[in-house]
Amino acid sequence: MSRPVTRREFLKKSLASAGLTIAVSITPFGHKIFAIENEKDIPFKPSVWLQISPDNMITVSVNKSEMGQGIYTSLSMIVAEELDADWKQITVKSASARDEYKDPVWGSQGTGGSTSVRHMHDTLQKAGAAAREMLVKAAAQKWGIEESDCETSSGTVRNKKDGRSISYGSLTEKAAQMEVPQQPKLKTGHSKLIGTSIARLDIPAKVNGSAVFGFDVQIQGMLYGTVERPPAYGAKVISYDKESPLKISGMHRVVPITRGIAVCADTIDAAWSGKKALKTIWDRGIQPTMDTKSLESDLLSYLDNNGLVARNDGNVTEALKKAAKRVEAVYLLPYLSHVNMEPMNCTAFVRKEACDVWVPTQNQTGVLELAKKISGLKADQINVHTTYLGTGFGRRFETDVVEEALEISKATGKPVKVIWTREEDMKNDFYRPGNSCRIEGALDDKGNLIAWSHKVVVPSIFARAMPGAVKNGIDPAAVEGIENMHYQIENIRVEYVRIDTPVPVGFWRSVGSTHNAFTVESFIDEMANAAGRDPLVFRLSLLKNNPRLRRLLETVAEKAGWGKQPKTGQALGIAQHFCFGSYVAQVAEVSVNRQNGQIKVHRVICAVDCGSVINPDTVKAQMEGGIIMGLSTALKEKVEFADGGVRSSNLHNYEVLRMNETPEIEVHIVVSNEKLGGIGEPGVPPVAPAVANAVFKAAGIRLRNLPMTPETVVSALRKG
Amino acid sequence: MIKLTVNEEEYKVDVLPGVPLLWVIREYLKLTGTKYVCGLGLCGSCTVHIDGKAVRSCQVPVNDAVGKKITTIEGIPEDHPVKQAWIKEQVPQCGYCQPGQIMEAMAFLSEKKNPTEKEIINHMSGNLCRCGTYPRIKLAIKTAAQKGGRQ
Numbered sequence: 001m002s003r004p005v006t007r008r009e010f011l012k013k014s015l016a017s018a019g020l021t022i023a024v025s026i027t028p029f030g031h032k033i034f035a036i037e038n039e040k041d042i043p044f045k046p047s048v049w050l051q052i053s054p055d056n057m058i059t060v061s062v063n064k065s066e067m068g069q070g071i072y073t074s075l076s077m078i079v080a081e082e083l084d085a086d087w088k089q090i091t092v093k094s095a096s097a098r099d100e101y102k103d104p105v106w107g108s109q110g111t112g113g114s115t116s117v118r119h120m121h122d123t124l125q126k127a128g129a130a131a132r133e134m135l136v137k138a139a140a141q142k143w144g145i146e147e148s149d150c151e152t153s154s155g156t157v158r159n160k161k162d163g164r165s166i167s168y169g170s171l172t173e174k175a176a177q178m179e180v181p182q183q184p185k186l187k188t189g190h191s192k193l194i195g196t197s198i199a200r201l202d203i204p205a206k207v208n209g210s211a212v213f214g215f216d217v218q219i220q221g222m223l224y225g226t227v228e229r230p231p232a233y234g235a236k237v238i239s240y241d242k243e244s245p246l247k248i249s250g251m252h253r254v255v256p257i258t259r260g261i262a263v264c265a266d267t268i269d270a271a272w273s274g275k276k277a278l279k280t281i282w283d284r285g286i287q288p289t290m291d292t293k294s295l296e297s298d299l300l301s302y303l304d305n306n307g308l309v310a311r312n313d314g315n316v317t318e319a320l321k322k323a324a325k326r327v328e329a330v331y332l333l334p335y336l337s338h339v340n341m342e343p344m345n346c347t348a349f350v351r352k353e354a355c356d357v358w359v360p361t362q363n364q365t366g367v368l369e370l371a372k373k374i375s376g377l378k379a380d381q382i383n384v385h386t387t388y389l390g391t392g393f394g395r396r397f398e399t400d401v402v403e404e405a406l407e408i409s410k411a412t413g414k415p416v417k418v419i420w421t422r423e424e425d426m427k428n429d430f431y432r433p434g435n436s437c438r439i440e441g442a443l444d445d446k447g448n449l450i451a452w453s454h455k456v457v458v459p460s461i462f463a464r465a466m467p468g469a470v471k472n473g474i475d476p477a478a479v480e481g482i483e484n485m486h487y488q489i490e491n492i493r494v495e496y497v498r499i500d501t502p503v504p505v506g507f508w509r510s511v512g513s514t515h516n517a518f519t520v521e522s523f524i525d526e527m528a529n530a531a532g533r534d535p536l537v538f539r540l541s542l543l544k545n546n547p548r549l550r551r552l553l554e555t556v557a558e559k560a561g562w563g564k565q566p567k568t569g570q571a572l573g574i575a576q577h578f579c580f581g582s583y584v585a586q587v588a589e590v591s592v593n594r595q596n597g598q599i600k601v602h603r604v605i606c607a608v609d610c611g612s613v614i615n616p617d618t619v620k621a622q623m624e625g626g627i628i629m630g631l632s633t634a635l636k637e638k639v640e641f642a643d644g645g646v647r648s649s650n651l652h653n654y655e656v657l658r659m660n661e662t663p664e665i666e667v668h669i670v671v672s673n674e675k676l677g678g679i680g681e682p683g684v685p686p687v688a689p690a691v692a693n694a695v696f697k698a699a700g701i702r703l704r705n706l707p708m709t710p711e712t713v714v715s716a717l718r719k720g
Numbered sequence: 721m722i723k724l725t726v727n728e729e730e731y732k733v734d735v736l737p738g739v740p741l742l743w744v745i746r747e748y749l750k751l752t753g754t755k756y757v758c759g760l761g762l763c764g765s766c767t768v769h770i771d772g773k774a775v776r777s778c779q780v781p782v783n784d785a786v787g788k789k790i791t792t793i794e795g796i797p798e799d800h801p802v803k804q805a806w807i808k809e810q811v812p813q814c815g816y817c818q819p820g821q822i823m824e825a826m827a828f829l830s831e832k833k834n835p836t837e838k839e840i841i842n843h844m845s846g847n848l849c850r851c852g853t854y855p856r857i858k859l860a861i862k863t864a865a866q867k868g869g870r871q
Contacts, residue, residue, distance in 0.1 A: 068812075069813070199807070199810060200812075202815065207806045207822065208798060213755075215755070267735070267748070268743055269736060341763075341814065341817050341849070342816045343756070388815065388816075389814060391813075391814045391850050419756075421759060422759055422760075617810060621853075624852055625851045625852035627852065650759075650760055650762070651758045651762040651763055656848060656850060659841050659854040660845040662854040662855065
């Protein structure tokens with residue numbers, strides 16, 4: 001049978017068959033079309049965080065964005081543990097942007113900084129415990145017994161006296177009448193779910209293709225919007241053809257918006273043809289001579305500027321003067337792009353009385369505020385639907401594409417889906433800032449490290465994104481991992497030189513630690529070498545007050561076979577870094593091809609101490625992914641600039657790591673039962689310095705610039 | 721009107737013949753499991769099967785797919801050993817590239833029943849994953865192969 005589907009017919013059909021007269025909502029598991037009355041069927045909703053329906057299903061509302069870090073599962077585990085639910089009962093719903101869903105630590109709704117479990121843990125524990133207490137009370141009343149004669153297990157309440165039991169689902173109506181306890185008792189005894197590698201809730205939908213990402217949103221009657229944006233920073237339109245696009249079949253409107261010229265059409269291909277037909281001519285922007293070379297030379301020349309002092313212990317100048325041995329090194333690291341697999345996108349529908357935004361965002365509060373501003377509506381008239389995120393890495397903290405979709409929808413009165421091409425995504429990123437640093441270190445005559453002076457030059461992320469976090473002119477990201485380095489050195493000075501360029505910079509998975517871990521952990525190796533000491537032993541000697549980190553380094557070294565003879569041509573390098581509340585140490589096993597300069601990373605052994613662990617397999621997955629992303633930046637990634645804008649455009653000229661370049665990875669979780677640490681970001685920073693340190697050992701060359709491409713290796717080998 | 725056969729269903733679509741198959745599948749037929757990442761055939765996220773072969777749908781003008789048997793992730797049965805292996809090994813993180821990875825792996829295993837590690841790596845290196853699920857993809861392919869991955 002043949003099924004005709006022009007775009008409109010298809011929509012009519014699918015909607016008609018569902019008998020739709022109301023709203024289309026998106027759940028983590030796909031489009032869900034529901035009648036508003038359905039909401040009334042849910043009798044037990046003890047808090048905004050969960051609801052239990054009479055069919056014995058438990059829905060956890062998650063206020064954090066699922067971008068691959070497994071947060072839908074981890075947060076649900078915390079609720080289910082305290083609730084004493086059967087894991088099979090659990091489903092997840094993405095929470096809308098509302099005050100009650102704000103992160104209790106931040107006071108806003110968003111996902112980042114590897115904080116989700118850390119910030120939500122106590123709240124969700126309480127929510128689960130409160131619901132359990134109410135269910136127990138309901139059962140006790142039903143049976144006419146004391147609450148102490150009841151116990152819970154796997155989603156049921158059991159009468160200890162006669163052994164009868166009743167499911168949570170059957171208790172919902174009665175439980176809903178109970179007062180919500182404000183100080184519920186937490187469960188005692190050992191955990192059933194926490195600490196186990198429960199299979200992730202989002203994986204089945206991601207395997208069968210039904211998971212709805214922002215890119216996949218389809219709204220009745222929607223238009224496709226695409227935006228012509230300046231090719232160089234700050235460029236202004238000289239002219240464009242308003243008429244030609246309108247001759248294209250399916251074209252609706254050409255709308256100038258804040259960020260460029262928008263074209264919208266019935267189909268995505270018509271929208272793109274329309275954009276081409278604009279034949280926009282731009283001026284050359286605010287700094288047409290800006291290119292990779294000029295940005296790099298500025299970064300290096302700023303090293304001679306005086307910086308703001310972020311830390312000053314002892315007297316570095318004196319210590320450097322009286323050193324038996326001094327080492328000085330300059331490092332230079334590139335701008336990086338996020339390369340989220342799912343390009344930036346947003347679908348918005350602004351009406352007179354309501355506004356809906358479907359978006360893969362890490363920043364629900366930012367989206368809501370923007371929607372209020374553009375639509376002129378109040379918060380309770382706006383629905384922010386967070387879809388799955390095809391990675392986030394900090395890029396989706398920004399709301400640039402949301403602004404585009406809202407403005408176009410407002411101008412056209414239609415639902416508008418704005419999807420970026422890879423080229424648009426790469427050229428309009430908020431990049432990990434390029435940066436440079438000069439480090440000086442001093443050894444005394446016994447080879448002890450007595451001084452460390454570290455000046456970093458880097459654009460400020462926080463100055464734009466969260467100016468309140470900049471204290472005394474110092475961007476916390478700029479000095480993170482240097483200013484708080486864990487090595488005990490008597491004389492330390494850390495300076496920050498801010499450099500402003502036209503290139504917008506933003507949060508990139510593990511933020512300042514991406515570059516500062518590389519320079520600190522490379523330079524500590526340089527100092528170990530200058531002292532003629534083993535890099536591991538040298539590090540341990542500087543960590544006498546930090547048994548936790550010492551144990552981690554010893555673990556990773558032992559697992560990697562540190563000190564044993566590696567295979568011919570191979571060498572090991574080690575690095576550690578503390579960020580987002582967790583310690584990670586890694587050893588890379590590397591060989592260097594002296595002819596073509598190719599670095600081969602054979603193995604990476606990783607040890608992580610993130611305090612206590614919710615889901616060990618999730619921790620492992622985040623370490624694996626962090627190592628691969630970190631290795632990608634170590635070996636391949638660098639944004640190129642030209643003519644006052646971005647030259648890199650797609651995956652052929654901004655390459656990321658592939659399977660054939662991926663080493664064997666081993667992850668060891670060191671359980672310390674310390675405070676919960678973050679897990680999304682800390683896996684990234686140590687791998688680049690571990691590789692650079694191994695390359696030094698293998699080939700005798702110290703690579704201080706990233707990425708470590710074959711060309712840089714060959715050139716360093718030539719210099720000797 | 722262009723006639724397409726996708727997942728054993730016939731569709732008539734009002735679309736220009738040069739539009740890449742990817743966009744027709746996603747935005748006209750609303751089969752959104754097939755993903756866009758690069759549009760240049762460099763990442764493999766848009767991989768579908770055309771007459772049983774893994775193809776980058778962003779590189780195929782829709783007209784070239786007329787009269788052929790197109791299969792997308794939505795057309796793969798839930799109990800397929802490759803899908804099952806992907807769940808068993810907990811492969812996806814963000815999940816965006818995974819339909820493409822699965823379609824590529826399925827076509828690969830239908831030609832190579834018991835691939836070596838090296839063959840898996842060589843074959844799968846055309847499919848990008850930014851989350852870094854490569855070790856688990858490798859594992860899942862081995863798991864599926866052991867189960868005697870069927871076509």
